[in-house]
Amino acid sequence: MRITSQSRRDRGFSLIELVVFMVVISIALGALLSVYQSSITRSVDPIVRVRLLELAQSQLDVILGYPYDAATPPGGVPACGSLTPTGAPTSDPCVGGGVSDFDGVCDSPPGYGCQVSVEEDVGASLGLQDDAAKRISVTTSAPNGESLTLSAYRTNF
Numbered sequence: 175m176r177i178t179s180q181s182r183r184d185r186g187f188s189l190i191e192l193v194v195f196m197v198v199i200s201i202a203l204g205a206l207l208s209v210y211q212s213s214i215t216r217s218v219d220p221i222v223r224v225r226l227l228e229l230a231q232s233q234l235d236v237i238l239g240y241p242y243d244a245a246t247p248p249g250g251v252p253a254c255g256s257l258t259p260t261g262a263p264t265s266d267p268c269v270g271g272g273v274s275d276f277d278g279v280c281d282s283p284p285g286y287g288c289q290v291s292v293e294e295d296v297g298a299s300l301g302l303q304d305d306a307a308k309r310i311s312v313t314t315s316a317p318n319g320e321s322l323t324l325s326a327y328r329t330n331f
Contacts, residue, residue, distance in 0.1 A: 219320075225286070226322040230312045233280055233288060234324050237310050242330045243272040273308055273328050280312065287315035296327070306330045 187195075273292055280288035290312050297306035307329045315321040 222316045222318060222320060223322070226314045226316055226320065227324075229282060229286060229288060230314045230322055230324040233290065233312045233314075234310065234326055237273050237276045237290065237292075237312075238326060238328060240276070241272045242308070242328055243274075246272060246330070273310060276310070282314065285317040287321075289313045297329070300327060300329070302329065 274294065276290050277292040278290060280290045282288035290310065293309040293311070295304040296309045297304045299309075300307050307327050309325055309327055311323055311325040313321060313323040
């Protein structure tokens with residue numbers, strides 16, 4: 175059987191076809207690699223957020239473990255400045271201290287920032303007397319500039 179010159183040409187690729195194929199593949203590969211690089215760069219973001227949350231929560235837990243006030247007895251009963259069962263005021267008025275001592279104090283690992291803010295006399299926002307609650311806010315910040323704030327109320331119980 176004899177092969178014609180037309181059928182021989184149909185068996186392979188020309189040089190121009192190969193060059194066009196390589197250009198198309200390189201453009202597609204470049205686009206895929208840029209998407210892949212972007213996803214790898216952002217894959218650490220959830221880890222940073224979790225670390226910020228853990229840092230803020232641990233600081234908040236430590237602060238909430240302290241008494242409301244320096245005059246609050248162990249167990250919190252009776253609350254400082256409250257009335258005794260006979261109707262007379264307790265001998266220890268609220269004198270500050272306790273969770274208020276943490277205002278501006280925070281420990282953080284290298285590269286991370288942490289700030290504690292204790293607002294006093296915020297009981298009205300909870301339907302209590304003004305001096306019956308304190309709002310504790312812990313703000314943490316990551317090296318990439320992301321920040322997270324957790325807040326909690328500590329009441330005079």
